[in-house]
Amino acid sequence: MPFLKSSPNASRIFFATDIHGSDLCWRKFLNAAAYYGAQTLIMGGDMMGKMLVPVTREGAAWRADYSGRTHRLETRAELATFTQQLADVGVYTYECEEDELQQFADPASREELIRRVALERVSGWMALADERLAGKDVECFAQPGNDDLEGIDELIESSQTVRNSDGTCAKLRSGHELIATGYSNITPWRTARELAEEELGDVIDGLFKQLEQPSTAIASLHVPPFGSNLDNAPRLDDQFQVQTRGGQADMVPVGSTAVRDAIAKHQPLLALHGHIHESPGRILLGKTTCVNPGSEYQEGVLQGALIRLGRDRVENVQFVRG
Amino acid sequence: MSAEGMSSNVSPDVQGLVGGQRLFVRNATGLVRSANALDMAVFNICGNMVIPFATGLFWAYAVFPRANMPIAILAGGVLCAFTWFCWAFLATTMPKTGGGYIFNSRILHPLVGFSADWLNWIGTVIAFGLWTTWLSTVALSAVFSTWGALEHSATVAGWAGTVLHQNWTFALGIPLILAVFACAVYSLKLSLRLQNLTFFISTAGLLLACVILIFTSQSTYIANFNHFAFPYTHLQDSYHAIIAQARHNGFTPPSIAGYSASDTFNAIYMVLTVSIWAWSSAYLAGEMRHAARLRRETGVMAGSGAVQILIILVATALFLKTAGSDFFSSINYLNTIGKNPLPAPPYYTLLAGVAFSNPVIVGLIVFSFVFGIWCGFWELIGAASRPLFAYSFDGILPRRVADVNNRTHTPVGALAVLIVGAVAVHAWASYSTFPAGFFRVWTYTGLFAFVMMAVTAISAIVLPWRRPQIYARSPARRSLFGVPLVSIFGFLSLITCGIYFWIIDKYETKLVTGASLRQLWGATAICVLSGVVIYFIAKVVRARQGARLEAAFAEIPPD
DSSP, X not given: OGGGOOOTTOEEEEEEOOOTTOHHHHHHHHHHHHHHTOSEEEEOSOOSOSEEEXXXXXXXXXXXXXXXXXXXXXXXXXXXXXXXXXXXXXXXXXXXXXXXXXXXXXXXXXXXXXXXXXXXXXHHHHHHHHHHHTTSSOEEEEOOOTTOOTTHHHHHHTOSSEEEOBTOEEEOTTSOEEEEEOOBOOOTTOOSSBOOHHHHHHHHHHHHHTOSOGGGOEEEESSOBTTSSXXXXXXXXXXXXXXXXXXXXXXXXXXXXXXXXXXXXXXXSEEEOOSOTTOOEEEEETTEEEEEOOOBGGGTBOEEEEEEEOSSSEEEEEEEEO | OOOTTOOSOOOHHHHSBGGGSSOEEOSOTTOOBOOOHHHHXXXXXXXXXXXXXXXXXXXXXXXXXXXXHHHHHHHHHHHHHHHHHHHHHHXXXXXXTOSHHHHHHHHTOHHHHHHHHHXXXXXXXXXXXXXXXXXXXXXXXXXXXXXXXXXXXXXXXXHHHHTTSHHXXXXXXXXXXXXXXXXXXXXXXXXXXXXXXXXXXXXXXXXXXXXXXXXXXXXXXXXXXXXXXXXXXXXXXXXXHHHHHHHHTTOOOHHHHOOOHHHHHHHHHHHHHHHTTTXXXXXXXXXXXXXXXXXXXXXXXXXXXXXXXXXXXXXXXXXXXHHOHHHHXXXXXXXXXXXXXXXXXXXXXXXXXXXXXXXXXXXXXXXXXXXXXXXXXXXXXXXXXXXXXXXXXXXXSOGGGGOOOTTTXXXXXXXXXXXXXXXXXXXHHXXXXXXXXXXXXXXXXXXXXXXXXXXXXXXXXXXXXXXXXXXXXXXXXXXXXXXXXXHHHHHHHHHHHHHHHHHHHHTTXXXXXXXXXXXXXXXXXXXXXXXXXXXXXXXHHHHHTTOOGGGGTOOOOOO
16 A cells, blocks of 8 residues: 555655744754654745834833733843743844834834844844754755845855755755745735746746756745645735635635746656745645645744655655644 | 735835834735624624524424523523633634634644544534525425415425425435535635625525514414415414414413523523534634734624624514414424424424515515525535645645645545535435434534534633643733633633533433434544544554654644
């Protein structure tokens, strides 16, 4: 019975994506190799968070507004606990005086503040990776996603143990080749790394040209293929409000046609995707197994895919909620 | 993430300070506002508005004739509200995930979460049998009997009895099953359009009946009913003859027996089974967590539930005013003991239809009811297919169960499983002796769901202690005298479930389930056990494939 068999020589990959600043998810990601017995860790992009809570001085205490409540933190220990709780779900904190908040009246200054704090967190993550993965028999790859701002590439590349897979062709110890791009097609939010479909297609084609054997390669393409059911997101109006049909969120495909065409044309062994948190799943596009593990970073839950990979076939994909 | 017809014009509460709070948000994908609250409210009640009211509450009046039904409806509404709040607090704590399976898997244990949800899933599939047989037993029989009476056509009136024959009930349900499933396979959007259309038509029919009942006197109703019933009873005053026949068979009408506190309390059973489902929108959620979300969740669930309770209350009061409580309970009593002299069960369709002598209005009321069958049946298919995805995603069921067809974008595998279940359950419901068979289906469905809700209530009670980190981050972290509100609502919801179990336990015979308590709880145990067996089979299969099933649920130690 083939569905009951697994090859003893298969390699095991753990893939997660879209952790959006969640400190807890990153710490779990680094431990995933040991926990699941994986030889390779791949982070599929969108590592930076989206929200920041200012923490201001109020006399001897601190004040922060979060979850619709004003938190008054009396001691440094309380502040540290609060900060870590928010960090675990991807929210940044910024300690400042009350009158300093005036500096962030315009969106550009808030964006820059979040970028700066987010990069500090990524820098800390790389240091933690070096501490935990050094000397271990684990290879770790990470790539930025469309939501990751300028400066993150350099931080990943500064790590001794994490390799930036974006725009490159890397060879895994198992012999499989890995190509990656964090660019997405155009979104309504006009984020940091977006390209028109045609340009995105050129970027991906360029990556495939670097491969020696596309049929056994892994393509980590942040945005999923259009119309694949890995790319269903709620339809929104111009106020970004979820639209419904029949009382349920009206889900529409928002993936990339360029990614779909590239997979159809080059047929890699495995395609790894993220970007659309609410469409986890696994599908076959021709001979290519496409996987989107989804994301629940805001609960501190690391959704991932544990993939057993034979030389030229995907033996098993198991979705996990770490 | 992008969407159709979008501009890059980001709204202030998405990009900047959220809800006036000091929370900075940058321009990033996925930051959206939740679905319209009205849409979510409609989702909560659209499958449970017309049909369950049309059958369940009428039946409750016959089983507990001395019940003060308006008070039972209000008390039942309060008990339901405990469960709505419990689910709202859990959905706010775990946004995006939603649903009993995830709550219970995360908070208690995966095996507990799966077994309880599996039981509820079986109950949902069993409920298919209610809707597929209602097409004949409630909808078409009422259509033909009222139509035949108004047109003075014995042939048409005779069809009412014909469709109640088991073979006909089974045969007529099959095209309904095939048609609804065909639409579900062909296109989700078409199915949702039809859901909306049929919901509004059937609700409009109910509201039309209510409006007309306001202006119909009891004497007019009696005259119209006697005219309708004559071909079947051959009596000039069928109305009073039916009350007398019920008395002759041991029934004491409310005007003589008076109201009873215990009957009123027990009638809550039916209110619970009809109205508790307003937590369905727990499955619809957004990404941002803030206090507004808690207010919104509780508002949507409690609001939609309250509206449903209000409509049922008004409709019941109008029926009592117009038809009279003695007649109302007597005819339903005769039906439950198998001595109904009319060609169709005396539910809303029939009793509302005969109130009017205008064929157009009668046609609108009874035919609109048929549309409600489609709406409710489709809702159940949706409710039964979602868990299959979750089980398959976690590796408990084979991956093919959750396969989505590339051309139609519909879950063909899951629907194939469900259509087999639908036909099997329809056959069981059709060939069981009516009405015992029908109410056996009703009881199993409710019991299985309430067991799952009881487990979810326990999850809510223990959440702050079992998962302190999740609770600490929750916007639903509210307390009363130091006790977490989520635990309080969990406890109250558990009491609601307990009342439901107690009524079943005490009134096994009265509820005409056709099944003994031993059978009911035995079936529950067997279904739970089947969930445990499936879980362990999946565990063995995944192990042979080199994967650990527990890995799907286990939290990776972060440090």
